[in-house]
Amino acid sequence: QVQLVESGGGLVQPGGSLRLSCAASGSIFSMYAMNWFRQAPGKQRELVASILSGGNTNYADSVKGRFTISRDSAKNTLYLQMNSLKPEDTAVYYCNAFRPGTGRNYWGQGTQVTVSS
Numbered sequence: 660q661v662q663l664v665e666s667g668g669g670l671v672q673p674g675g676s677l678r679l680s681c682a683a684s685g686s687i688f689s690m691y692a693m694n695w696f697r698q699a700p701g702k703q704r705e706l707v708a709s710i711l712s713g714g715n716t717n718y719a720d721s722v723k724g725r726f727t728i729s730r731d732s733a734k735n736t737l738y739l740q741m742n743s744l745k746p747e748d749t750a751v752y753y754c755n756a757f758r759p760g761t762g763r764n765y766w767g768q769g770t771q772v773t774v775s776s
Contacts, residue, residue, distance in 0.1 A: 661687055661765040663754045668770030675744050675774070681737040681754030681767055688712065688732050692757045695728060695739045697750035697772075704753070708739060722748075744774045 662684035671677050679695070692711045698704040708728035709717045716728055727740040737754060754767035 661685065661691075661756050661763070663756060663765055663767035665752065665754050665767040665770040668752060668772045670773045670775065671744055672776050673744060673746060673774055676740070676742045677744065677772060679739040679741070679752055679754075679770060679772070681739075683735045683737065683756065686732065686735055687756060688730050688735070688737075690758055691763075692759065693728075693730060693737045694755040694757065695737075696753045696755055697748075698753070698769075699747075699750040702750075707752070710737070741772070744772075746774045748772060749774050 664682045665679060667677060667679040689712055692709060694709045695707045696704050697707050707719050707722055708726055710728045710730055718726060725743045729738045751769040751771050753769045756765045
């Protein structure tokens with residue numbers, strides 16, 4: 660069982676920055692793809708950014724150039740640096756760990772990000 664705990668959400672003005680963190684309960688990054696999803700009110704959950712076990716990263720078109728996903732294996736922590744935030748980035752952000760070929764898929768509890776003036 661993998662536990663994921665997000666932190667770092669909050670209220671920020673348009674154009675501002677936030678850094679989300681996701682603390683994992685063990686050393687999983689070498690086995691799991693780590694993802695950030697978000698879900699806005701009335702919308703489906705969408706994939707924002709991924710970092711694979713080998714270190715390759717992928718981003719949704721809507722956040723490319725503004726968001727950066729990274730991980731610190733020594734701290735078992737995943738990050739999402741969010742810059743140039745827009746009101747449409749407002750959502751609950753979820754950390755996800757997925758191990759390909761096993762069906763193991765874990766979620767954090769989510770952290771609210773609100774971009775508003």
